Amino acid sequence: MPENSAMAAFVAELPKVELHVHLVGSASPATVARLARRHPGSGVPTDLTELREFFTFRDFDHFLTVYWAVQSLITTSADIHDLVVGLAADLSAQRCRYAEVTVTPYNHVLDGLSGDALLEGLASGRNAAATEHGVDLAWCFDIPGEKGTTAGRETLIFALRNRPDGLVSFGLGGPEIGVGRALFEPFFTAAREAGLHSVPHAGETSGPATVWSAIHDLGAERIGHGTSSAADPALLAYLAEHRIPLEVCPTSNVRTRQVESVAAHPVRRLLDHGVLVTLNTDDPPMFGATLNGEYLTVAECLGLTRTELVALAGNAVRASFLQDTRKEALLAELASVG
Numbered sequence: 384m385p386e387n388s389a390m391a392a393f394v395a396e397l398p399k400v401e402l403h404v405h406l407v408g409s410a411s412p413a414t415v416a417r418l419a420r421r422h423p424g425s426g427v428p429t430d431l432t433e434l435r436e437f438f439t440f441r442d443f444d445h446f447l448t449v450y451w452a453v454q455s456l457i458t459t460s461a462d463i464h465d466l467v468v469g470l471a472a473d474l475s476a477q478r479c480r481y482a483e484v485t486v487t488p489y490n491h492v493l494d495g496l497s498g499d500a501l502l503e504g505l506a507s508g509r510n511a512a513a514t515e516h517g518v519d520l521a522w523c524f525d526i527p528g529e530k531g532t533t534a535g536r537e538t539l540i541f542a543l544r545n546r547p548d549g550l551v552s553f554g555l556g557g558p559e560i561g562v563g564r565a566l567f568e569p570f571f572t573a574a575r576e577a578g579l580h581s582v583p584h585a586g587e588t589s590g591p592a593t594v595w596s597a598i599h600d601l602g603a604e605r606i607g608h609g610t611s612s613a614a615d616p617a618l619l620a621y622l623a624e625h626r627i628p629l630e631v632c633p634t635s636n637v638r639t640r641q642v643e644s645v646a647a648h649p650v651r652r653l654l655d656h657g658v659l660v661t662l663n664t665d666d667p668p669m670f671g672a673t674l675n676g677e678y679l680t681v682a683e684c685l686g687l688t689r690t691e692l693v694a695l696a697g698n699a700v701r702a703s704f705l706q707d708t709r710k711e712a713l714l715a716e717l718a719s720v721g
């Protein structure tokens with residue numbers, strides 16, 4: 384077997400954990416075909432071949448077109464259920480055992496989905512993910528930052544009032560430039576006091592100052608992306624010392640043009656400074672990414688050994704919000720593969 388296909392087989396065998404994937408962005412063409420058939424007249428293609436063409440990444444604007452087209456289709460609990468189960472099937476096919484999935488309740492409610500329908504779809508989908516696909520799912524409810532403090536307040540109220548099974552964390556997404564992290568401090572403080580973990584996006588599309596703000600103002604325990612931390616040695620040292628993991632999404636960063644290529648990605652620098660790096664997919668079908676693919680590409684670009692790949696997969700287990708016993712079991716399973 385050539386070395387790259389031997390490595391691909393090794394990656395496929397590794398039990399994995401995914402920590403940064405958006406529910407809407409995880410929709411595969413097959414899932415979207417199902418939703419589009421359920422909602423005729425939406426303008427989204429129902430034919431799978433046409434949908435695959437629609438999904439092919441062209442540029443960032445086209446990605447946004449696809450993302451918002453999918454978002455607008457989601458108006459019933461059955462739609463949410465199908466999204467969750469579709470994601471679980473895709474994760475299971477890659478030996479992903481556990482995922483923390485970002486859900487943006489505020490956007491769904493704006494698109495006409497009731498809060499109750501969202502909760503019902505998440506609960507039934509999560510159940511089916513575990514029983515039909517052997518994948519355990521947890522939720523991160525996140526604030527769409529571009530919609531300001533109203534979205535912050537509403538997301539917090541929705542999260543704390545309902546506290547669905549599997550809700551582990553509170554996040555912040557959307558643009559970073561012009562949307563200071565500190566604006567959302569009161570909502571993160573309340574969420575943390577209620578026992579939710581703080582996992583904001585920061586340092587994806589802006590510099591290290593945003594990561595510092597996520598840490599100081601939002602009490603970030605883990606950072607969504609955080610790639611620009613590589614430009615600040617003091618921040619790298621802080622992340623390593625305080626064991627604040629980064630949810631690195633290499634293909635996403637290339638697609639959104641934050642980095643030129645995976646080879647040029649600062650992931651090596653992050654690792655060399657002892658930062659707890661995890662590999663993730665962000666919006667996988669829309670970026671043409673898979674979790675296995677992220678591991679393989681990074682392994683090839685950085686020349687990682689199998690032992691180093693096992694360590695990377697272990698980072699995601701350690702950085703997760705799983706119970707300690709479950710973490711130990713997964714780490715033991717990883718050690719047996721390595």
Ligand SMILES: [Zn+2]
Pocket residue numbers: 403405556584607665
């Ligand atoms: Zn993201």
